[in-house]
Amino acid sequence: MTVASIKRGYQVIRTALHFGLDEMLPQHLTPRYVGLLRGSLFWLRNKHKDKAGGERLKLAMQELGPVYIKLGQMLSTRRDLLNDEWAEELAMLQDRVPPFDSALARQAIEAELKAPIDSLFEAFCDEPLASASISQVHTATLKSNGESVVLKVLRPQVEQKIAADLKLMTLAANLLERVLGEGNRLRPAEVIQDYRTTILGELNLKLEALNATKLRNNFLDSDALYVPYVYEELCFQRLMVMERVEGIPVSDIDALKAQGTDLKLLAERGVELFFTQVFRDNFFHADMHPGNIFISREHPHDPYYIGLDCGIMGTLSESDKRYLAENFLAFFNRDYQRIAQLYIESGWVSGNTDLLAFEQAVKLVCEPMFNKPLDEISFGHVLLELFRTARRFDIVVQPQLVLLEKTLLYIEGLGRQLYPQLDLWQTAKPFLERWMSEQVGPKAMFDKVRGQMPYWADKLPELPELVYDNLKLGEKLLGSQQQLLDKYLRYQRKSHKSNYLLITSAILLICGTILLSQGLILWPAYGSLAAGGLLWLLGWRARPRGGKF
Numbered sequence: 001m002t003v004a005s006i007k008r009g010y011q012v013i014r015t016a017l018h019f020g021l022d023e024m025l026p027q028h029l030t031p032r033y034v035g036l037l038r039g040s041l042f043w044l045r046n047k048h049k050d051k052a053g054g055e056r057l058k059l060a061m062q063e064l065g066p067v068y069i070k071l072g073q074m075l076s077t078r079r080d081l082l083n084d085e086w087a088e089e090l091a092m093l094q095d096r097v098p099p100f101d102s103a104l105a106r107q108a109i110e111a112e113l114k115a116p117i118d119s120l121f122e123a124f125c126d127e128p129l130a131s132a133s134i135s136q137v138h139t140a141t142l143k144s145n146g147e148s149v150v151l152k153v154l155r156p157q158v159e160q161k162i163a164a165d166l167k168l169m170t171l172a173a174n175l176l177e178r179v180l181g182e183g184n185r186l187r188p189a190e191v192i193q194d195y196r197t198t199i200l201g202e203l204n205l206k207l208e209a210l211n212a213t214k215l216r217n218n219f220l221d222s223d224a225l226y227v228p229y230v231y232e233e234l235c236f237q238r239l240m241v242m243e244r245v246e247g248i249p250v251s252d253i254d255a256l257k258a259q260g261t262d263l264k265l266l267a268e269r270g271v272e273l274f275f276t277q278v279f280r281d282n283f284f285h286a287d288m289h290p291g292n293i294f295i296s297r298e299h300p301h302d303p304y305y306i307g308l309d310c311g312i313m314g315t316l317s318e319s320d321k322r323y324l325a326e327n328f329l330a331f332f333n334r335d336y337q338r339i340a341q342l343y344i345e346s347g348w349v350s351g352n353t354d355l356l357a358f359e360q361a362v363k364l365v366c367e368p369m370f371n372k373p374l375d376e377i378s379f380g381h382v383l384l385e386l387f388r389t390a391r392r393f394d395i396v397v398q399p400q401l402v403l404l405e406k407t408l409l410y411i412e413g414l415g416r417q418l419y420p421q422l423d424l425w426q427t428a429k430p431f432l433e434r435w436m437s438e439q440v441g442p443k444a445m446f447d448k449v450r451g452q453m454p455y456w457a458d459k460l461p462e463l464p465e466l467v468y469d470n471l472k473l474g475e476k477l478l479g480s481q482q483q484l485l486d487k488y489l490r491y492q493r494k495s496h497k498s499n500y501l502l503i504t505s506a507i508l509l510i511c512g513t514i515l516l517s518q519g520l521i522l523w524p525a526y527g528s529l530a531a532g533g534l535l536w537l538l539g540w541r542a543r544p545r546g547g548k549f
């Protein structure tokens with residue numbers, strides 16, 4: 001651990017405590033000695049007692065900078081984890097930041113191109129067109145064809161800053177996960193792992209360029225979506241060059257109305273685009289915020305979307321896709337028993353789930369929706385509520401499904417903003433029914449069987465032996481399962497105790513070191529170090545032995 005990361009760690013702890021985030025932990029996670037320790041950190045008291053929990057969380061993330069702001073934005077879509085108040089507060093986080101020096105932008109661009117800007121571009125504009133937490137966008141004209149282009153370049157040192165913050169986040173999440181125990185619904189390590197994948201994806205502009213080209217090719221003949229041409233030979237890890245597009249930001253409804261855009265058609269096309277990307281192409285844009293979507297200025301009676309920023313794209317497995325489609329169809333056929341069954345068949349909830357209790361819970365979510373007119377039903381909210389319900393039954397939320405739910409919620413919100421009477425079902429139903437019949441009809445079955453013939457011809461002779469081996473194995477496993485479970489529970493108990501002690505001691509040691517380095521008040525520093533050392537010893541002794549689970 002470097003001095004810089006210790007300092008950053010202290011800064012994170014200080015901010016968390018100043019905003020009273022520790023008070024949000026459930027009581028059973030803060031035993032008395034943690035409370036005592038908290039009390040001894042008197043210089044880090046909660047300075048925002050008057051504010052609600054969600055607001056304090058938002059302000060803390062804002063203060064900690066871009067990496068935490070993006071984490072907050074991502075968490076705001078995880079309503080299966082957070083309550084509505086917290087999610088709404090986090091959704092308000094904005095990552096617009098002041099631009100960085102254009103001389104640095106020029107340097108970074110030339111380093112990637114390995115050539116002076118003037119040799120390839122003319123009229124490079126030093127004033128950026130946009131500036132976000134990860135990148136900055138400049139305009140220019142391409143010398144080779146005279147086309148207007150934009151150059152998107154990563155901020156200086158952004159990778160290092162993100163890597164350092166991610167390291168600390170991962171450490172904290174792993175510790176928290178051990179304290180909370182395996183079965184906890186927050187699963188911090190999983191959340192941070194998802195976040196890591198997302199943010200690292202945004203740091204590779206070459207990957208973004210490839211995604212953009214793939215999406216563009218999928219919609220080349222479409223009258224609903226246009227993706228700007230990407231100059232792949234001028235795209236690198238830190239630089240992306242693409243056609244400059246003109247349009248009206250999708251959130252500017254007044255401007256859209258002023259030019260006479262057919263908003264009903266636009267809203268319906270948005271829904272169609274979502275279903276086409278998910279079900280036809282299995283490649284969907286998963287970062288649909290207003291800054292990334294523009295609407296064409298030309299022929300407003302036949303409007304199309306312009307999609308930017310393909311850093312985060314989602315795909316689903318074939319089976320998830322099918323279960324999802326069936327889920328939508330079951331919902332609109334008002335068949336909640338089928339919905340409950342689908343969650344279990346798909347493996348999204350454990351096979352040991354009490355089917356009746358789960359059905360009842362699904363009924364509670366769905367029935368109030370069934371009483372509404374179709375144009376008031378929110379697909380996204382139903383899906384979200386279902387995930388939330390399934391959480392209680394130990395759902396294993398797939399990151400890709402969360403991306404999809406987020407995108408669906410966004411598309412739906414956008415559609416209704418553009419055209420409040422939008423009937424999602426009427427728009428989506430023909431598409432889904434057609435797709436399902438292609439997946440499960442006799443022709444689909446025939447095609448699948450034909451495709452798998454060579455595999456089965458190869459495997460069939462091994463089948464009797466495999467069946468026999470598996471039966472034998474099952475017999476042995478049953479006996480050892482109970483023993484394993486008992487051992488596991490003992491291991492968990494010891495591990496929790498040891499983790500509490502080790503974390504507390506780490507906090508004490510960090511605080512002690514920082515106080516000592518500042519040389520202001522020495523007795524709390526020595527006190528913290530001594531107590532930290534003692535707790536470390538106790539935690540070390542209390543750790544479970546005999547291998548890992």
Ligand SMILES: Nc1ncnc2c1ncn2[C@@H]1O[C@H](COP(=O)(O)OP(=O)(O)OP(=O)(O)O)[C@@H](O)[C@H]1O
Nearest residue numbers: 130132134135137150228242243244245291308309
């Ligand atoms: N091809 C383009 N033509 C015109 N403007 C563009 C183009 N690409 C990007 N922009 C402008 O730059 C802004 C930022 O671009 P983009 O969203 O790709 O960057 P980002 O760093 O990923 O931002 P965020 O963090 O908000 O996702 C866009 O909102 C848009 O205004």
